[in-house]
Amino acid sequence: MFAASRKRLARWWILFLSLLLPLLWLVKDLLTNNLGADPAQYLVSQLGYWALICLWISLAVTPLRRLFGWGWLIQHRRMFGLYAFFYASLHLLAFATFLAGWRLDILLREVTERPYVIVGVLAFILLLSLAVTSTKKMQRRLGRRWQQLHYLIYPASILIIIHFIWQIRSDYAEQLFFSILLALMLGYRLYIKRRS
């Protein structure tokens, strides 16, 4: 029992620090003045990118657990989800601060007129509702409705991939890669549901 919990704790720290690395890397680039001519754009896109990756990791938990028997992953799913929310928050904050300079006219214009920004903001609102209800206490209080609420992760992930696809200029290799992953992960869940 003691050994198992120590193993779990070790895993928790490894995962926690691994997912913190991208942020530390960005901070290192920031401190060494290595973010390029357009640091705001770079920072915002990198933060968004890592928000997406963390969300995709949290969505991969169910398929990986079922297919490879990695049951321990489920213990850390909350962390993956909260990391996605963490990077998404920084992404939004960096956008408002560094790209829009907190100019309300620009923020208002972006949030009302830019379809890909609107989709991104909607996804963030969904993630926010999941993050604030992510505690054990909220889980208990909401009971059955908690699970139903947390199904919002699926529409959120679809909004996020749309947000990403909407920014394609020419090359769409990355967008295609993450779309296929998402289709596989969501498709697998539909498959399981049909079968049961």
Place this chain on the structure above:
Amino acid sequence: MNRKLFSRNTGQILSSEITPESIYKQRRQFMQAALSVAALPVLGYSSVLAAAPEYDIPTDLPRYAGPDWMKQKIAGAAHNAAFSVKEKTAPYYHAITHNNFYEFGTDKRDPARYAKSFKTDPWQVEISGAVAKPGVYNLEDILAPHALEDRIYRLRCVEAWSMVIPWLGFPLADLIKRFEPTSKAKFVQFQTILDKEQMSEQRSSFGTIDWPYVEGLRIDEAMNPLTLMAVGMYGNALPPQNGAPLRLVVPWKYGFKSIKSIVRIHFSETMPETSWNITAPDEYGFYANVNPAVDHPRWSQATERRLPATLLSPNIIDTLPFNGYADQVAHLYKGMDLNRLF
């Protein structure tokens, strides 16, 4: 086929041997400049063409000289203050590491990484279509009669960022005149080199651009004195990631019009296809004039971020119609609905 640009065998005086107007004007200006320098202590007079300023290039950054004939050209370059903005130029480092040159990758840093060994000498340019003197010319011959000018222009990217860049080049108009366009030459199309060996993105299966990259101008736009053929920047030859050895600079249009690494200039009667217009016609028009009043469907064009920016100062400024060059070019579009013809 490689043909020499200027034949000396014929008894006739070729029109190309007659000094183009801009050249003798420049010579005149140079004389004036020389005189004014002599008169400087007395009059405090500043000239139109002056010695090219020294740009600060840190020693740890690559600088490009080009072949010997290019070095000579560059050494003789003069600064054209009348065609330069008085804004702060971007540091060289940022100008060579923040590039959209999709042939070498779509990340801003990709061109600096992957264009390092791009071969830009020898280089040939094909002149074709509605001109009296079509042919394939060596770059050296293309440049031969033109004196280089140092001009500081704003560069406004369609992605809503901008930089101020000191180019070395000569007016496209002077080049065009040498090839004697016929009355059918209503448009000019430019083409970037197609070289899948050297340009990784041209091999990509996931790009939407149909290579080679092509761009175009209406002939009166091409003949406007602002339109520059550049071979250098910051007092040196162009780095490969900035479109060496020969690129277009059209400062009142979005940056994607300023096509890089040109191998073909074609004159036609009909409006040519342009790469971004083929890729997304509702987003990128043929004209692509900088216009704060007409948004890109996915983002606003009302403001821009003047680079380099820092995190603490995003450097957001209002975008100007025609990128601030309205006085020089607005007349070209008189009577046109620029909301429709964006």
